[in-house]
Amino acid sequence: MSAAQPPGNGAPHLLVVIDPVARRTDGESVRIAKDVLSAGSHAKICLPDGPEEFARALARRGARRPVVIGDDRALRRAVALLHREREPAMSALALIPVGAAAALELAHSLGVPMGAVAAARTALDGAVRRLDLLVDDSDGVVLDALRIPALTGAPGTQPDRTGVTAVWDTCRSLVRTLVRPAPSAPAGPPATHRLRVEADGIVLNDLGRPVESVTLTSGCGDGMAEVTIHAPGGDPMTTEAKAVTVSGADFRYRADIQVAGPVRTRTWTVRAGAWGLMLPVAEG
Template identity: 80%
Template sequence: MSAAQPPGNGAHQLLVVIDPVARRTDGESVRIAKDVLSAGSHAKICLPDGPEEFARALSRRGSRRPVVVGDDRTLLRAVTLLHRDRELTGEALALVPVGAAAMLQLAHSLGVPMGAVAAARAALDGAVRRLDLLVDDSDGVVLGALRIPALPTTPGSAPAHTGVTAVWDTCRSLVRTLVRPAPPTSPATPRTHRLRVETDGVVLNDLDSPVESVTVTSQGGGGGLADVVVHTAKGEALTAEAKAVTVSGADFRYRADTQVAGPVRTRTWTVRAGAWGLMLPVAEG
């Protein structure tokens, strides 16, 4: 799982945990990150094969500062583990982003350099930025945005299928299209939710007003507030700033950063100001 590297010339004591997906998708960027980190620190390199080994490596880091190499899912996994071990407060985490651009949007929004060299240097010599954390009542965390989306559907459409069934359905649909004209299609209609949204105990939207989507985004600067936006079926955008947001009503699913959770009937998210630290490049000037 791990391989000790010859100590570098720097004084940093680092634990570098490299996600297996990163190793498979971009081995060259991983190699560059390892070289830069090892040259500038006493680095212990860990190569976990799965989530359990990833968690074990973090829990056994001792006094070493953790650096994770991977995408947004890797960062979220590391923060979640440290939060559940109640070790985020005094810990500074670093990320070297490796992966597809679509899976690095969170890292980019947080200010992490996208290049392996620049990110590794920030992990070594950057400054700690304290960031807010959204924590729910099941101990889940959100680093960036929480979304309860509208679910597009067409009238009379059947539930989506996956795998072999989807391929077979596609083939049958193609055959039907070739042998007879396709019927007129109607525009997609968003499926609305019946949700009650409370911000710091104040009702922003109640069950009698259907909701298309809800978004909760941490302001991120350590101020302890989140931006809440509720899009109603009437086309309104209801907004608020809050420390705590409770959503309740009919079963709903939600997307927290890269993870989809639910269905649940009620969930409360609370902003914890400056709850975690991320190593970022030192601002010039």
């Protein structure tokens, strides 16, 4: 039997960064993805032990195209790091999704194949799709959707200083509010908070009108964010804007999968086509 042939001169040069959580969660999928990538490219494999090594590996990629093996958090971390480099055209990024199903919802919504082999082949032979990015005034990024819900019983007017337990309680409360469907026939009125929402300088909601939640989605594909305001007892208000400012009493929000806050004001701006993701080539 002849030995396996090395990749040809035309094979892509990749930097494969394997998130430590992926190595612990599903080592077999990591091995399969690494084998497929190594067979079809000139791949440099990096095994960072934490966020700092992850960042250093990406920063030293040179001309290699980055491929991240990991979950949604690893994807967000990579995009945030590439964004902060302020490249005129951010490097195209590929993701091999490895992790629990709940930790891969963002990757799935963006169209990344879920299987290790299919995702690795897409990293090798896929097409770059330019995607919009929501960037806030603290340089945080949102790849898909941002939600600002009202939280019953959450410490909404003062920063949480009660320690790790209270922080986790608040995060769990926020995730439940964002993910679980509302209970049928609620015993009392829905939770609300008072927020001022401005879209491209136009006030959509002022502090005198309570809202249940505000949602921003960057997936319009035309350099605009979709803004939806849910008010109690009425139809949602929806519009599009390039910049959205939310202010009021301290509020927390969920950017993709990451809980942030509390803050009193925050502005999100759409950066059209700011990052590239390797996705399967469309048939036909």
